[in-house]
Amino acid sequence: MSSMTNESEDNMSKGHQDSPSTEETSGGNMGGGAHLKKGPWTSAEDAILVDYVNKHGEGNWNAVQKHSGLSRCGKSCRLRWANHLRPDLKKGPFSPEEERRIIELHAKMGNKWARMAAELPGRTDNEIKNYWNTRIKRLQRAGLPIYPPEVRMQAQNVSQESQIIGTLPTGDTSSPDILKTDNFEIPDVGFKNLELTRGFLSYSPTLLDMPASSMVKQGVHSSYSYNFMFPTIHSPKRLRESETLFPGLDDSVSSGLPVFHQYVDYACENMSDPFLSFPYDSDINAYDQLPLDVISGSHALLNGNSSSSEPIAGALKLELPSLQYSETRQDSWGTPASPLPSLESVDTLIQSPPTEQTQSECLSPRSNGLLEAVLYESETLKSSKKYLCPKTWDTSVMPGDVVDSPPLNPCKTEWEAKGDPNSPLARSASSVFSERTPISASSSDEPHLVETMLGCEVKPDMVNRVSTQDVQKKKIRYQMEFSRPDALLDLSWFGHGNGCVNDQSIPTDAIAALLGEDISSDY
DNA sequence: AATTATCGCAACCGCAGGAAA
DNA sequence: TTTTCCTGCGGTTGCGATAAT
Numbered sequence: 001m002s003s004m005t006n007e008s009e010d011n012m013s014k015g016h017q018d019s020p021s022t023e024e025t026s027g028g029n030m031g032g033g034a035h036l037k038k039g040p041w042t043s044a045e046d047a048i049l050v051d052y053v054n055k056h057g058e059g060n061w062n063a064v065q066k067h068s069g070l071s072r073c074g075k076s077c078r079l080r081w082a083n084h085l086r087p088d089l090k091k092g093p094f095s096p097e098e099e100r101r102i103i104e105l106h107a108k109m110g111n112k113w114a115r116m117a118a119e120l121p122g123r124t125d126n127e128i129k130n131y132w133n134t135r136i137k138r139l140q141r142a143g144l145p146i147y148p149p150e151v152r153m154q155a156q157n158v159s160q161e162s163q164i165i166g167t168l169p170t171g172d173t174s175s176p177d178i179l180k181t182d183n184f185e186i187p188d189v190g191f192k193n194l195e196l197t198r199g200f201l202s203y204s205p206t207l208l209d210m211p212a213s214s215m216v217k218q219g220v221h222s223s224y225s226y227n228f229m230f231p232t233i234h235s236p237k238r239l240r241e242s243e244t245l246f247p248g249l250d251d252s253v254s255s256g257l258p259v260f261h262q263y264v265d266y267a268c269e270n271m272s273d274p275f276l277s278f279p280y281d282s283d284i285n286a287y288d289q290l291p292l293d294v295i296s297g298s299h300a301l302l303n304g305n306s307s308s309s310e311p312i313a314g315a316l317k318l319e320l321p322s323l324q325y326s327e328t329r330q331d332s333w334g335t336p337a338s339p340l341p342s343l344e345s346v347d348t349l350i351q352s353p354p355t356e357q358t359q360s361e362c363l364s365p366r367s368n369g370l371l372e373a374v375l376y377e378s379e380t381l382k383s384s385k386k387y388l389c390p391k392t393w394d395t396s397v398m399p400g401d402v403v404d405s406p407p408l409n410p411c412k413t414e415w416e417a418k419g420d421p422n423s424p425l426a427r428s429a430s431s432v433f434s435e436r437t438p439i440s441a442s443s444s445d446e447p448h449l450v451e452t453m454l455g456c457e458v459k460p461d462m463v464n465r466v467s468t469q470d471v472q473k474k475k476i477r478y479q480m481e482f483s484r485p486d487a488l489l490d491l492s493w494f495g496h497g498n499g500c501v502n503d504q505s506i507p508t509d510a511i512a513a514l515l516g517e518d519i520s521s522d523y
Numbered sequence: 524a525a526t527t528a529t530c531g532c533a534a535c536c537g538c539a540g541g542a543a544a
Numbered sequence: 545t546t547t548t549c550c551t552g553c554g555g556t557t558g559c560g561a562t563a564a565t
Binding site: 039040059060061062074075078082111112113114115125126129133 | 549550551552553554555558559
């Protein structure tokens with residue numbers, strides 16, 4: 001929006017601390033103790049800097065202050081020049097092509113803004129970074145995966161292949177990084193995998209494993225595990241919006257994912273099921289389970305903040321940037337433990353919007369192009385300022401309906417629709433941690449849960465608990481998360497067709513009660 | 524119309540790597 | 545070889561603008 005771009009001219013007066021008096025610079029390398037101005041640049045300062053650069057060329061930024069009289073540190077001068085004054089800068093919003101390129105590059109490089117900028121003439125790393133972070137925020141808020149489902153699917157396929165091949169290395173759960181960090185960084189693996197292929201697949205495993213061991217280990221010690229979870233704080237409003245279940249599922253989608261098959265089918269077949277919403281959430285888990293997801297989603301997210309920087313699988317940093325995404329539930333992915341359909345689900349359902357992943361995945365019908373998908377997404381977001389009502393979809397879109405929308409449409413809608421003010425972002429790791437701490441305590445339940453989940457018996461339990469109080473809900477959620485086995489399990493949980501769900505017979509009412517809302521009404 | 528929440532951008536901060544002394 | 549300085553990078557913060565309530 002508005003920007004301070006030109007602000008330099010007028011904004012001196014604006015807030016920022018532009019008071020010259022302001023301190024000296026930061027720590028940097030500024031050498032002298034002169035008072036260095038901070039805050040927005042004025043047009044006069046810009047002129048001085050431009051003049052200086054024209055005469056002396058770029059570089060030697062610390063000399064600028066000395067020779068030009070500018071009360072700005074070298075760092076600041078360099079930034080100003082690089083981000084705003086360089087003659088070759090391309091101003092204005094990113095074009096669709098640029099956006100596409102950014103997504104593509106991010107998939108390849110992760111948060112390597114400078115490198116990405118090098119690939120985009122006229123664009124700065126800061127611009128790209130801001131663009132990306134903004135995008136991620138939106139998605140996070142919406143509870144959507146950063147990368148479109150399609151993308152994940154593809155990635156999934158790739159990873160699966162690798163698994164089959166036996167290339168998957170064992171994840172190193174105890175990776176130092178992981179363990180030591182509170183933050184969960186989502187690696188950029190997703191795309192990487194896609195492009196890089198198997199070599200990187202290893203990456204997924206790692207992530208997967210994390211949950212199991214890392215989470216548990218860290219459980220009490222750190223908030224790390226929490227990061228995996230979806231933040232899930234969703235306003236009621238969101239809930240509604242998100243209720244969409246599997247709007248336009250398309251079989252094609254499933255084709256890519258063997259693992260998901262059941263799930264997909266289920267979704268398609270049962271869209272009408274009131275209970276869908278529940279499963280829906282669970283998807284998330286399933287979703288998470290996908291390596292890509294983990295990767296992709298995380299990537300972005302974390303990237304978002306997360307910095308995932310290494311394109312390659314190898315680098316899996318787990319940092320939890322401010323943008324922690326729950327998407328990452330990588331744990332689910334490799335972990336044998338978590339079947340949980342959604343544990344979060346419960347909670348999620350209650351508090352949060354439907355899950356992103358699930359939806360998206362399911363939604364993404366025929367998409368095939370990774371980039372296309374991504375792009376699509378980005379565009380969607382753009383246009384989405386007006387959130388569409390998911391409701392539309394929720395109710396109206398049923399498996400059979402799906403339809404004629406462009407491949408990604410469904411996703412798109414959801415994508416946008418899910419904006420949630422209460423998103424994960426808002427949650428701090430610590431808070432989450434505290435919230436979940438109890439889990440560890442209940443860890444004992446994990447085994448049990450896992451089994452149950454698999455056996456489809458979980459549901460009842462869940463239901464009961466759910467119907468109880470929030471505390472219990474949380475508890476369940478925690479348990480579930482920790483216990484969740486893997487995606488497959490989740491799928492099974494849903495059961496094919498009439499599967500477990502029915503068997504479990506989780507009362508729709510109960511769910512509705514849980515959600516406290518519209519589920520029933522929607523259906 | 525006023526207030527609050529959210530968005531997007533520019534700038535700052537700290538760290539790391541490389542070069543020079 | 546070690547120390548210091550400079551540059552660049554990525555993450556974070558702060559602020560104005562805008563949208564929503």
